[in-house]
Amino acid sequence: SQQGEEDPQALSIQEGENATMNCSYKTSINNLQWYRQNSGRGLVHLILIRSNEREKHSGRLRVTLDTSKKSSSLLITASRAADTASYFCATLRNQGGKLIFGQGTELSVKP
Amino acid sequence: DVKVTQSSRYLVKRTGEKVFLECVQDMDHENMFWYRQDPGLGLRLIYFSYDVKMKEKGDIPEGYSVSREKKERFSLILESASTNQTSMYLCASSPGEPNQPQHFGDGTRLSIL
Numbered sequence: 001s002q003q004g005e006e007d008p009q010a011l012s013i014q015e016g017e018n019a020t021m022n023c024s025y026k027t028s029i030n031n032l033q034w035y036r037q038n039s040g041r042g043l044v045h046l047i048l049i050r051s052n053e054r055e056k057h058s059g060r061l062r063v064t065l066d067t068s069k070k071s072s073s074l075l076i077t078a079s080r081a082a083d084t085a086s087y088f089c090a091t092l093r094n095q096g097g098k099l100i101f102g103q104g105t106e107l108s109v110k111p
Numbered sequence: 112d113v114k115v116t117q118s119s120r121y122l123v124k125r126t127g128e129k130v131f132l133e134c135v136q137d138m139d140h141e142n143m144f145w146y147r148q149d150p151g152l153g154l155r156l157i158y159f160s161y162d163v164k165m166k167e168k169g170d171i172p173e174g175y176s177v178s179r180e181k182k183e184r185f186s187l188i189l190e191s192a193s194t195n196q197t198s199m200y201l202c203a204s205s206p207g208e209p210n211q212p213q214h215f216g217d218g219t220r221l222s223i224l
Contacts (some may be wrong), residue, residue, distance in 0.1 A: 029209050042201055042215035043113070050210060085145040087197075088154070092210075098169065099213060101146075 005102050006089055011085075012108040019076040021105040023072075023089035030092045032065055033099065036072050037086045046087075079109045114138075117202050117216035125224055130189040132219050134202030140214075141207030143185035145169075145177060147198040148218070154201065160185055160206070192223045 007022045021030070031050045036042040049056045049065045056063045062075040068078070076083055086106050090099040118133035136143065144159040146169075156169030158177040166175040166177050174196060178186045185204075189196055199220050 012171075033212055035215075040218075040220075042217045043210035045214065048210065048212055098156055098159065099144075101149070101154040110143075 006087070008105060009103070010049065010106045010108070012110065013079060015079060015081055015109055015111050017079055017109075018036045019054055019079050019083070019109070021074045021087050021089075021107070023074070023102055024101075025072075025074045025089075025091045027091075027093060032063075032072050033090045033092070034063060034072075035088045035090060035101075037088065037104070039085075043088065044080075048056075076107075079107075081109050081111045083107060084109045112127060115202055115204055115214050117200075117219050119219050120217060122219055122221045124189075124192050124221065126192060126223060128189075128192050130192050130223075131201055132187040132189075132202075132221070134181050134185045134187070134204075134216060136185075136214070137183065138204065138206075138214070140204035141182075142205045142213075143179065144205075144213065145175075145185065145187045145202040146201045146203065147166040147171070148201055149198050150162040152153070155188065166202065194223050197221060197223045 005024050033048045034046045037043045047058050047063050049063050060077045065072045086104040088104045090101045115136045124130050145157045146154045148154050155171050160166050160179045167213045176188045182196050198216050201218045205213045
């Protein structure tokens, strides 16, 4: 069963704008991870946030985690055309090592 | 950098054939995973392995088996390929320590005719 649910399913913005993607999940987690997938390629890990963390930054990426609401958001600031990709959240449950992926947000950044 | 290599980017097979998908990682990772990715369904875990000769069923193991004879190699086997196994197959690996990300190969797009 799918744990993470991304919102929106698709997002189209202009270069330079910020992009925000949200992820909700249902059960307790150990950590939440965001991945990026370019068309026809494998997934690339972006950032991991543990259940006891509330915010994490990496370059132009900012991830927040609200365990009380069982939700996370990924913010990409000053977007570029090269950010065009699908973005997935994945949760690691407290028991076991299996990641559960959402269905992803398709981000299109227009030059 | 971690490299996860899948043997084929594209593969076309016929119904009923036995199909082998190979995956090799070069970072001595304990954990290895096989997923399939389909439009509207996201990534679904088929099988995973925490150690050599060890395997665990994922969410959709039916019609598949796996083999892990060496730490660096994890093979996915379609015992008798069917058209509903046409999909993108992704292999991943991760270290055995907790709170580590998975590293993915570029995928194999498999078509069963």
